[in-house]
Amino acid sequence: MAIYHASVKVVGRGGGRSSVAASAYRSGECLTNERDGNTHDYTKKQGVVHREIMTPENAPAWMSDRSKLWNGVEAAEKRKDAQLFRDVEIALPRELSREELINLVRDFVKERCVTMGWWPTSLSRAPRQRRGEATSCPHHADHAPHRGRELGNKAREWNPDFATKDGKGFVKDKSPLLGLREGWAEHINRALERAHIAERVDHRSLTVQREVALEMSQDQTRPEPERLLAERCAQDLDREPQPKLGAAAAMERRGVQTDRGDQMRAVQGRNRERQGVWQQVREWGAQALDKARDWAVELRERLAGVDLSGLRTANLSAALAGADLFCVAAGQPSCRRPTKEAVISRQPSRTPSKGRDGPEMDL
Numbered sequence: 456m457a458i459y460h461a462s463v464k465v466v467g468r469g470g471g472r473s474s475v476a477a478s479a480y481r482s483g484e485c486l487t488n489e490r491d492g493n494t495h496d497y498t499k500k501q502g503v504v505h506r507e508i509m510t511p512e513n514a515p516a517w518m519s520d521r522s523k524l525w526n527g528v529e530a531a532e533k534r535k536d537a538q539l540f541r542d543v544e545i546a547l548p549r550e551l552s553r554e555e556l557i558n559l560v561r562d563f564v565k566e567r568c569v570t571m572g573w574w575p576t577s578l579s580r581a582p583r584q585r586r587g588e589a590t591s592c593p594h595h596a597d598h599a600p601h602r603g604r605e606l607g608n609k610a611r612e613w614n615p616d617f618a619t620k621d622g623k624g625f626v627k628d629k630s631p632l633l634g635l636r637e638g639w640a641e642h643i644n645r646a647l648e649r650a651h652i653a654e655r656v657d658h659r660s661l662t663v664q665r666e667v668a669l670e671m672s673q674d675q676t677r678p679e680p681e682r683l684l685a686e687r688c689a690q691d692l693d694r695e696p697q698p699k700l701g702a703a704a705a706m707e708r709r710g711v712q713t714d715r716g717d718q719m720r721a722v723q724g725r726n727r728e729r730q731g732v733w734q735q736v737r738e739w740g741a742q743a744l745d746k747a748r749d750w751a752v753e754l755r756e757r758l759a760g761v762d763l764s765g766l767r768t769a770n771l772s773a774a775l776a777g778a779d780l781f782c783v784a785a786g787q788p789s790c791r792r793p794t795k796e797a798v799i800s801r802q803p804s805r806t807p808s809k810g811r812d813g814p815e816m817d818l
Contacts, residue, residue, distance in 0.1 A: 457647065459656040460546035461639045463632055467538045474539040475525045482506045486522050490529045505557055509569050545639055550652050563642045567635060633658075665692040690733040694726040 466472055479486040479495040483503040487494045510518050517523045528539055545563075547556045640658035647654055657664055671677060671685035703713040 457548040457550055457643065457652075457654040457656050458546055459640060459643070459658055460544070461636045461658070462544050463635065464542050464544075465538050466540050466542055467536055468532065468534070469536045472539065474528050475522075477540070477542075478521055478525045482521060484521065486525070488529060489526045504553065507561070509561070509564055511569055543635070548643055548647065548654070548656070550654060551646060551650055555646060555650060559642060559646045563639060566642075567638055661692050661694065661696055665689050668692060690737075691730075693729055693733065695722045697722050 466474070466477060473488055473491075473493075473495075475486050475488040475490075476493070476495040478484075480497050480500070481503075483497050483500040483506075485494065485496040485498050508519050508521060508524065518527075532539060545560075547560070551559065636658040640656050643656050659667075668685045668689035672682050672689060674682065677685075698715060698718050700707060700713075700715050700719060703715040706713050707716045
């Protein structure tokens with residue numbers, strides 16, 4: 456099953472971080488940081504299946520050299536707390552082949568980063584093996600926050616718009632990051648469609664997806680099968696999001712229980728209970744529908760043997776219309792209509808005579 460994951464974080468110089476060291480680690484290469492003279496050798500690292508530097512048009516040739524590019528970033532940043540690069544981590548769908556994944560990431564990086572004048576370094580790691588199956592492999596697209604032919608002004612379009620309220624900071628505008636997340640989902644779905652794979656991903660939260668599904672299920676302008684499918688989708692989306700394991704995932708694979716693992720198992724248990732409730736609701740609904748179908752069949756059989764010649768046309772039409780409505784609601788064919796010979800043409804109504812038992816009524 457294709458999963459969706461896309462996160463963006465800014466890596467700064469604070470805490471001793473280095474863009475040269477990060478690039479060496481992700482690419483599995485040996486790079487020397489000219490700023491402090493430290494050499495970072497990760498040539499023995501395994502799992503890197505693809506590495507590539509994509510530069511904008513007319514960029515100088517030296518920017519395609521990993522060491523020169525990231526040492527240039529280090530030299531351009533003077534502050535001790537400078538923002539060095541952004542790390543975009545995305546999950547690649549395991550349903551696609553390696554060549555399809557490389558083309559997928561290349562198209563995404565070119566559209567979302569290179570065309571904006573950034574220098575992304577595209578890296579992919581091989582998926583880990585778990586219980587004989589390959590999990591979704593992570594991909595890193597690190598890019599320097601500068602644009603132009605030289606390392607000049609920073610591109611700050613992706614920087615969140617922060618604000619302060621009651622002494623607390625919060626993100627006021629997340630639209631740049633939301634646009635990137637939506638774009639990655641669109642690229643994945645197009646790639647899956649080209650590969651004739653039915654799986655699709657969605658970048659929206661479970662709450663938003665469920666609200667949209669509920670609106671579709673209540674839209675009377677849509678066909679009934681589409682509304683029923685949307686209702687079932689809303690039921691499946693009625694669940695809690697699972698917490699991330701992070702570093703605890705490795706311990707859990709070794710059989711060591713962690714607090715985060717316990718939290719995830721608790722959420723999974725509550726989600727199973729919710730789905731069990733919805734399953735019970737669907738079973739009760741199916742039983743009620745079966746009972747309604749049985750009643751509709753019985754009603755049709757009774758009406759088929761009734762002499763309708765004594766009923767007036769208006770009352771007959773009303774009775775059959777009600778029976779038809781019940782049959783259709785139960786998924787049964789319409790009740791048998793009487794023939795023309797069985798229907799008496801409506802005569803002018805006579806004046807009802809009042810008797811001891813009240814006015815005479817037409818049947």
